[in-house]
Amino acid sequence: MSDERRFLIGPGPHVRAADSTARIMWTVNATLAPAALWGAYVFGARALLVLFAAVLGAAAAEALATIAFGEGTRGTRGGGRPAPWARLTDGSAVCTGLLLAFTLPPGLPPWMAAAGGAFGILFGKAIFGGLGYNLFNPALVGRAFMLATFPQAMTLSWTAPRAGLGRALDAATTATPLAALREHGVAEALRLAAGTGGGSPWTSLVFGFRPGSIGEVSVVLIALGAAVLLWRRILTPTIPLAVFAGVAATTAFSGAPLLHLLSGGLWIGAFYMATDYVTSPSTRRGQVVFGLVIGALTGIIRLYGGYPEGICYAILLANALVPALNVWFRPRRVALAGAPS
Amino acid sequence: MAHGNLLTFGRGGIHPDTHKERTAGRPIEPLTPPPSEVWLPLVQHLGDPASPIVAKGDRVVRGQKIAEGVGTGVPIHATITGKVKPLDKRPHPTLVSCPAIIIAGSGEDEELAFPEDPDWRALDRAESLARIKEAGVVGLGGAAFPTWRKLDLPPTLSIDTFILNGAECEPYLTSDYRTMLAHPREVVEGALAMARLVGARRLAIGLESDKADAAPPLKAALEEALAASDARGLHGDVQLCEVRYPQGAERQLVTALTGRVVPPRGLPSAVKVVVQNVATALAVHDALRYRKPLLDRVITVTGPGVGTPKNVLAPIGTLLAQLVAFCGGVSDDATRIIAGGPMMGRALPRLDLPVIKGMNGILLLTGRAPFMDGYEACVQCGRCLDACPLGLEPDQTSIRIEANRSLETEPFGALDCYECGACTYVCPSGRPLLQFMQIAKSSLRRARETKVTP
Numbered sequence: 001m002s003d004e005r006r007f008l009i010g011p012g013p014h015v016r017a018a019d020s021t022a023r024i025m026w027t028v029n030a031t032l033a034p035a036a037l038w039g040a041y042v043f044g045a046r047a048l049l050v051l052f053a054a055v056l057g058a059a060a061a062e063a064l065a066t067i068a069f070g071e072g073t074r075g076t077r078g079g080g081r082p083a084p085w086a087r088l089t090d091g092s093a094v095c096t097g098l099l100l101a102f103t104l105p106p107g108l109p110p111w112m113a114a115a116g117g118a119f120g121i122l123f124g125k126a127i128f129g130g131l132g133y134n135l136f137n138p139a140l141v142g143r144a145f146m147l148a149t150f151p152q153a154m155t156l157s158w159t160a161p162r163a164g165l166g167r168a169l170d171a172a173t174t175a176t177p178l179a180a181l182r183e184h185g186v187a188e189a190l191r192l193a194a195g196t197g198g199g200s201p202w203t204s205l206v207f208g209f210r211p212g213s214i215g216e217v218s219v220v221l222i223a224l225g226a227a228v229l230l231w232r233r234i235l236t237p238t239i240p241l242a243v244f245a246g247v248a249a250t251t252a253f254s255g256a257p258l259l260h261l262l263s264g265g266l267w268i269g270a271f272y273m274a275t276d277y278v279t280s281p282s283t284r285r286g287q288v289v290f291g292l293v294i295g296a297l298t299g300i301i302r303l304y305g306g307y308p309e310g311i312c313y314a315i316l317l318a319n320a321l322v323p324a325l326n327v328w329f330r331p332r333r334v335a336l337a338g339a340p341s
Numbered sequence: 342m343a344h345g346n347l348l349t350f351g352r353g354g355i356h357p358d359t360h361k362e363r364t365a366g367r368p369i370e371p372l373t374p375p376p377s378e379v380w381l382p383l384v385q386h387l388g389d390p391a392s393p394i395v396a397k398g399d400r401v402v403r404g405q406k407i408a409e410g411v412g413t414g415v416p417i418h419a420t421i422t423g424k425v426k427p428l429d430k431r432p433h434p435t436l437v438s439c440p441a442i443i444i445a446g447s448g449e450d451e452e453l454a455f456p457e458d459p460d461w462r463a464l465d466r467a468e469s470l471a472r473i474k475e476a477g478v479v480g481l482g483g484a485a486f487p488t489w490r491k492l493d494l495p496p497t498l499s500i501d502t503f504i505l506n507g508a509e510c511e512p513y514l515t516s517d518y519r520t521m522l523a524h525p526r527e528v529v530e531g532a533l534a535m536a537r538l539v540g541a542r543r544l545a546i547g548l549e550s551d552k553a554d555a556a557p558p559l560k561a562a563l564e565e566a567l568a569a570s571d572a573r574g575l576h577g578d579v580q581l582c583e584v585r586y587p588q589g590a591e592r593q594l595v596t597a598l599t600g601r602v603v604p605p606r607g608l609p610s611a612v613k614v615v616v617q618n619v620a621t622a623l624a625v626h627d628a629l630r631y632r633k634p635l636l637d638r639v640i641t642v643t644g645p646g647v648g649t650p651k652n653v654l655a656p657i658g659t660l661l662a663q664l665v666a667f668c669g670g671v672s673d674d675a676t677r678i679i680a681g682g683p684m685m686g687r688a689l690p691r692l693d694l695p696v697i698k699g700m701n702g703i704l705l706l707t708g709r710a711p712f713m714d715g716y717e718a719c720v721q722c723g724r725c726l727d728a729c730p731l732g733l734e735p736d737q738t739s740i741r742i743e744a745n746r747s748l749e750t751e752p753f754g755a756l757d758c759y760e761c762g763a764c765t766y767v768c769p770s771g772r773p774l775l776q777f778m779q780i781a782k783s784s785l786r787r788a789r790e791t792k793v794t795p
Contacts (some may be wrong), residue, residue: 005692007689008677010677010688011712012683012686012765012775014679014684015357015512015683015684015706016770016771019767020771064700090717105700131720131721132717132718197402208361224490281723282722331726333731333733333757
């Protein structure tokens with residue numbers, strides 16, 4: 001009995017879990033969509049333009065980086081140069097662009113958003129060697145670059161949100177509740193948080209009728225997206241909870257801890273930026289410390305620093321700690337725990 | 342340790358789709374017609390090769406010893422009746438190629454008689470070990486370590502627990518499950534005999550909870566067997582464990598059933614435990630009671646690439662081509678044959694390979710193999726750290742191997758890795774973490790061996 005058929009041989013395991021990096025990234029992007037659409041709804045078409053520009057800038061930079069240093073891209077190993085878009089399929093550049101846009105003021109000139117997206121990808125990721133090798137969150141590298149390069153536009157381009165459902169858009173510029181909290185105190189911050197609709201500031205903060213960055217305003221929609229990621233086990237709650245705890249602890253005696261917890265980019269930062277796999281610690285204990293550091297730095301920057309919002313720099317500073325945290329907090333060996341009877 | 346009311350191990354582990362429904366409901370079917378030719382490699386176990394005692398042209402009868410077990414090895418028996426062909430090298434599932442005794446079947450269903458020894462329960466230790474060795478019994482869970490060696494412990498070691506491993510945590514496989522359902526008494530009797538041999542006071546039978554319906558017959562058989570013979574202080578229990586890979590790995594099952602942790606690179610005997618698989622227990626029973634050698638084994642032939650998945654009782658040495666033909670043949674879209682389960686099994690290049698003693702499953706898979714799509718950089722998601730049942734660090738190891746710094750991997754535990762593959766299974770970047778661990782392990786071992794001691 002002879003059978004001439006030959007079969008593939010290769011190393012085991014011969015089955016794999018369904019989650020690939022690309023699938024994870026596109027899932028993250030999909031869960032960002034509701035908050036992005038909300039931003040476009042409350043801040044108008046201009047916000048949508050900023051969103052597109054940031055994603056486009058990031059994608060273009062990713063293509064450029066692939067042309068420049070793309071050798072070894074998955075699927076092209078040994079097969080010559082990859083196509084410029086070969087790495088766009090993993091969804092990470094789109095994710096960077098989206099997250100960057102989420103932190104931008106809605107009235108920003110779109111070309112600045114594109115420049116920020118491109119800078120984030122090139123200098124936040126590509127020069128480190130691409131996805132997996134970067135030390136800092138690329139979206140936040142882009143934002144930090146923009147804050148330094150376009151300080152006026154980045155701090156003054158806030159537009160008033162749509163007031164309640166259905167009311168016409170007021171194109172006037174405004175201040176954010178966090179900036180008002182810093183300059184004029186709690187009362188003024190709450191007045192701004194209530195939005196132009198004149199409702200309760202707290203409902204406005206939770207649902208997203210307040211002035212702010214494009215994607216940060218609706219706490220409810222961000223939480224919804226995060227809930228999907230938690231349910232899909234793409235995220236664990238460790239880092240976000242530690243971030244909230246850090247902010248709560250440092251702002252507890254500021255007179256407005258709840259306002260701090262509900263405003264600014266805290267939710268998008270805690271759930272979507274601090275949790276970036278590449279730039280956060282790998283073990284649970286490291287993640288707790290990492291989250292607490294981010295939360296505490298956010299509170300400290302907001303209360304005592306030079307900017308009304310602190311989450312961006314807090315995450316970037318904590319990113320720099322990650323290699324050390326990964327060395328200090330390693331998994332516990334099973335064999336070394338619990339002596340046999 | 343417990344998970345709800347199920348026992349389990351401490352950290353790590355994964356929950357792959359089990360795919361056992363394909364064959365779980367199918368009773369064991371003997372291969373028909375019997376093979377017209379068998380290839381019996383001289384190495385089907387961990388140890389010295391068997392030494393042939395038959396020559397070309399000899400007529401042999403099924404059950405007859407055809408190669409002597411020498412040194413650390415075990416003997417080999419004719420599994421069909423027929424004529425011996427010239428000793429020749431033949432393809433081997435794990436060794437690539439190996440000298441094999443080839444028997445051309447004569448078509449007769451003659452078999453040596455193996456009458457029951459009425460005093461089989463009262464055998465002394467030396468006789469028991471001799472019968473197990475003479476029957477060619479090896480660990481049938483896959484490792485194929487000679488059973489007589491595993492049971493022949495130095496007197497300095499005291500054992501208090503014997504674990505019968507019925508976890509069968511590999512996806513797809515149901516051969517142990519069907520064996521437990523078909524022969525609960527024989528399996529339990531074999532386990533009891535081994536428990537007594539090693540001086541255990543507890544016989545613990547561990548099953549994953551998806552095999553819960555095998556528990557009542559095992560329990561009944563256990564009570565009956567303990568009542569029938571003088572229990573001599575031995576007691577037994579059947580435990581359900583969480584369905585969680587690698588529950589059936591010795592280390593994990595020891596922790597689940599006893600709460601003890603086997604030290605790194607140590608054996609369960611270091612924590613007073615011996616573990617044996619259910620198919621091995623059945624073979625030991627046959628060896629002790631009837632002096633019947635290991636001639637057949639139950640193999641789950643399954644996967645999307647085979648016509649009718651089955652649990653087959655096949656003579657050892659049967660060619661895989663005939664085995665899969667009995668199961669409806671290989672589909673046109675089958676791309677891979679795996680000997681064993683999909684997690685720790687081995688990919689085979691061809692079907693003209695013999696069934697060997699340690700082969701518990703033949704899995705035919707379709708589609709692209711995971712390794713064909715290459716892999717990406719580590720994104721440090723930490724999933725491998727969460728999956729590792731030992732708390733090792735495949736991520737750090739892999740990064741250093743990629744950077745040609747294999748000697749810096751020691752702190753991350755490659756030497757302790759027993760290669761369950763859970764890390765590779767979960768890696769979203771498709772990284773062959775298990776292979777990186779293997780590379781690290783061999784580099785570290787080589788460095789140790791070549792180190793000159795002053």
